[in-house]
Amino acid sequence: MTVVTLPMPKRAIISVSDKTGIKEFAQGLVALGWEIISTGGTAKFLTENGIKVTPVADVTKFPEIMNGRVKTLHPAILAGILADQSKPTHLEQLEQLEIRPIDLVVVNLYPFEQVIQKNTDGFNNLRSQNLEAFENEAIENIDIGGPTMLRAAAKNFHSVAVVVDPHDYGTVLEELKKGDISLETKKRLATKVFAHTAKYDGAIANYFHSSLRATPSTSPGINSGSAAIPSNEIDSALPRNDFPDSLTLSFKKISDLRYGENPHQTAAFYRDADNGAEGIAGVEVLQGKELSFNNILDANAALNLIQEFDEPTAAVIKHNNPCGCAVAENITDAFTRAWDADPLSAFGGIVALNRTCTPEIAEALSKVFIEIVLAPDFTPESLELFKSKPNLRLLCLPRLNRHPALDAGSRNKRKDSKRVNGGLLVQDKDESVVTEKELKMATKKHPSKEEVYDMLFAWKVTKHCKSNAIVLAHNGATVGLGLGQTSRVGSVKIAIAQAMKQFNNVAVKQFVCASDAFFPFRDSVDELAKAGVTAIIQPGGSKNDGEAISAADEHNISMAFTGIRVFRH
Structure with missing residues (x-):
């Protein structure tokens, strides 16, 4: 057997x-x-x-x-x-x-x-x-x-x-x-x-x-006493125990993209495994074509900018820089003023709102060419109006109007990183917040209440402009932007030219100016005075602060120091 x-x-x-x-x-x-x-x-x-x-x-x-x-x-x-x-x-x-x-x-x-x-x-x-x-x-x-x-x-x-x-x-x-x-x-x-x-x-x-981690020390404070702030105090180093010897980053692919920054480059979009749902990677696309590489970059820049503000705020972004930004009592007025700041540059850009998109905004945008509208919500009427432009991308992010640095109980700082050949640069994300009480008045003349409001508004916008950056503002809206120039006075002249064009070459009284870094010479202050600028907000910290202060005093301009530089490269 x-x-x-x-x-x-x-x-x-x-x-x-x-x-x-x-x-x-x-x-x-x-x-x-x-x-x-x-x-x-x-x-x-x-x-x-x-x-x-x-x-x-x-x-x-x-x-x-x-x-x-x-x-x-x-x-x-x-x-x-x-x-x-x-x-x-x-x-x-x-x-x-x-x-x-x-x-x-x-x-x-x-x-x-x-x-x-x-x-x-x-x-x-x-x-x-x-x-x-x-x-x-x-x-x-x-x-x-x-x-x-x-x-x-x-x-x-x-x-x-x-x-x-x-x-x-x-x-x-x-x-x-x-x-x-x-x-x-x-x-x-x-x-x-x-x-x-x-x-x-x-x-x-x-x-x-x-x-x-040890609790990070606070950013350098504003000095009392001498108006000039030593640069070594502005640039003082934070404790280095915030950065591990070995860094592990984890991302999960959301999608392949049609192409990268240019059509000959391939690309994909990845979500941060830890908190991607809090940012652009967490948006809901309500309408429109597939997001491109550049769309995502611009939407991210827009999100970072409008998260600076609690009041109704609108921004128009193009090539990762603001074309215009404004605050107002309601989001429709904020949008109108942000768009009017530079309607020519706004063509083909994106619009970001930190309040629900209204039918009035939708009707206005349905008549122009833009790539994206980003908002925490859209009214049913606005969605209906946008149907006339089916390729327009509508992005919804309910937590869009939340600035993490202002959250009660915030302990750990988010990080930014930039790839370089053979390495990675990592730093704290710039979520600095400057308020009126932290301003150091450097000149004989002090700004009015209205000027302080515009100075703080312009300062927030400046943080999100490519250096060298100059922002001119009036009544809670940008009126001139000088961005990405290799000389500060060059950025000043561009911002002034834009403002003069928008206001028919007539200097608007009570212009204010924000600069992302100190003025190395008095030439920028002299140019700003000719344009009608009455108040300046800047970090201070130059060896030539005294020269800039003297120029401001000569022109009866108020100047305040923040003690914080906000370069963006």
């Missing part, structure tokens, strides 16, 4: 925190004759859904211990995953040790990132008042066994398939129904695992670094 030995069923180990689709996937495996090994909560979930599982303890002959901290860290599991099934010696060793191979690893990890996000406001500012309880929760959600199994399976992808993303369950089942999972698919799944575990470890490293 011949004894027929049936082949052992293939084995999958399943241990998931995210149960999405796992019941159907496991049912599909069982239907194909697979044995399922499972752990803890996953085993309980599958059993309750009528799916037969082999508890991991039955495989390891060792109980789960330490509240589940040690479950799968055992040779009976890891050797089964790591065995290269193309090598006879590996298979012989498994047989000698009575360990069966594991052919499929299905794991997603403890929700560490979700725990961190739940306890922060999206800008890495901690909500929880109980830091010890928060840290304990975070630590207990650092997965050890999961990443170990994932990395082991991904390393051994020739022999083992590994699934970390529930979206891949369908693909894996379809290939198994046809016989086996292709090597190409196994390699793709392994690639996804290594990206996932790198992101996971990066989130943990970033959390631990942030928990070690």
